[in-house]
Amino acid sequence: MPPLSPLRARLAGFPHAYACAIxxxxxxxxxxxxxxxxxxxxPFRVTDxxxxxDENLVLRVA
Known part of the structure; x- marks a missing residue:
């Protein structure tokens, strides 16, 4: 698999997932x-x- 683009890495990272969850x-x-x-x-997903x-909880926004 080819390396991910820097933009994809930024959008798929934890800071972006955290901002989306908020x-x-x-x-x-x-x-x-x-x-x-x-x-x-x-690598990270936001869900309700x-x-x-098979997934590990990283953060809960309540």
Whole structure:
């Protein structure tokens, strides 16, 4: 797999996921979770559902 572009690395990084979680929490009032997926293309994901067994919880915005 070719290396990821610097822009993708920045957008898929933890600081961006954290900012998205805060924005989603502000807009919805629902808990938001930042999880580590183990996928190099999308290492972090923001969701309002609790993480599954193969994901690691990094942050909960409540």
């Amino acid at each position: 924005q989603r929490w502000t807009a919805t009032g629902c808990n938001q979770f930042v999880v580590r997926t183990g996928d190099p293309v999308q 559902a609790r993480p599954t067994n």
